[in-house]
Amino acid sequence: MQITTTDLGLVARVTHLSKQFGEGPGAVRALDDISIGIRRGEFTAIMGPSGSGKSTMMHVMAGLDSPTSGEVWIGDTEISRMRDAELTLIRRRRVGFVFQSFNLVPTLDVRGNILLPFELDGRRPTADESVWIEHLTQSLGLTSRITHRPHELSGGQQQRVAIARALATRPDLVFADEPTGSLDSRTGREVLALLATAARDYDQSIAMVTHDPIAASHADRILFLADGRIVDDRGATAAEDISRIMLGMEAAA
Numbered sequence: 001m002q003i004t005t006t007d008l009g010l011v012a013r014v015t016h017l018s019k020q021f022g023e024g025p026g027a028v029r030a031l032d033d034i035s036i037g038i039r040r041g042e043f044t045a046i047m048g049p050s051g052s053g054k055s056t057m058m059h060v061m062a063g064l065d066s067p068t069s070g071e072v073w074i075g076d077t078e079i080s081r082m083r084d085a086e087l088t089l090i091r092r093r094r095v096g097f098v099f100q101s102f103n104l105v106p107t108l109d110v111r112g113n114i115l116l117p118f119e120l121d122g123r124r125p126t127a128d129e130s131v132w133i134e135h136l137t138q139s140l141g142l143t144s145r146i147t148h149r150p151h152e153l154s155g156g157q158q159q160r161v162a163i164a165r166a167l168a169t170r171p172d173l174v175f176a177d178e179p180t181g182s183l184d185s186r187t188g189r190e191v192l193a194l195l196a197t198a199a200r201d202y203d204q205s206i207a208m209v210t211h212d213p214i215a216a217s218h219a220d221r222i223l224f225l226a227d228g229r230i231v232d233d234r235g236a237t238a239a240e241d242i243s244r245i246m247l248g249m250e251a252a253a
């Protein structure tokens with residue numbers, strides 16, 4: 001019997017994943033034979049120098065880009081050979097996204113933005129989901145802002161709306177791409193604490209791409225990429241130690 005992603009306690013995994021951009025002498029091998037799993041209920045940071053393949057890895061794992069070779073699994077579903085229409089459904093139903101630039105819809109208020117994943121899926125939240133959304137709205141401190149539009153909110157509040165939206169459907173995995181990149185350091189720390197809490201208290205699996213050692217120090221696990229390969233895989237690590245590892249990697253490059 002084949003061992004599944006779920007059997008392994010993982011929410012997503014890639015095996016022998018490679019991604020090449022372009023052909024011939026100018027080709028770039030952005031990911032080079034990566035095999036790794038993202039563990040359920042963990043906050044995983046993906047770090048590495050500029051150009052090491054972090055964004056490419058996230059895009060391929062989230063079904064936003066296709067691999068050149070290898071397999072990509074979200075839960076027990078292999079997505080690497082899926083067509084666009086199927087991938088759209090996987091992205092809508094099984095993964096959530098938090099971006100540096102928040103990506104809220106400017107014409108929708110906070111409630112409309114949080115409910116957007118349901119709207120796009122052509123359904124209303126179930127009774128259970130409504131209770132969960134109410135809980136998220138409250139615990140993220142958004143209740144008094146529920147009818148406000150994004151331009152009426154601070155950056156930190158906008159990112160909290162994006163987090164509520166990403167968690168609303170209880171996706172298998174939330175991908176966060178430099179989620180604190182547009183925030184001041186105090187607001188950034190608050191957002192990171194919220195992501196860590198979502199993993200710890202709600203069993204939400206999160207994969208965050210970052211180049212910031214302080215951001216990565218909030219994670220349960222850190223994967224280090226260099227030249228398209230995983231070169232280190234550690235548990236929770238202090239920011240100073242992460243900085244030292246990154247300096248070593250940059251010196252070796």
Ligand SMILES: Nc1ncnc2c1ncn2[C@@H]1O[C@H](COP(=O)(O)OP(=O)(O)OP(=O)(O)O)[C@@H](O)[C@H]1O
Pocket residue numbers: 021022028029030048049050051052053054055056057211
């Ligand atoms: N669409 C593309 N076409 C060609 N090359 C690309 C493309 N996207 C990425 N690359 C190349 O693939 C490599 C990995 O890029 P990627 O954006 O994944 O790195 P990164 O670690 O996220 O970098 P950064 O921290 O600077 O965002 C780089 O050499 C980059 O130039």
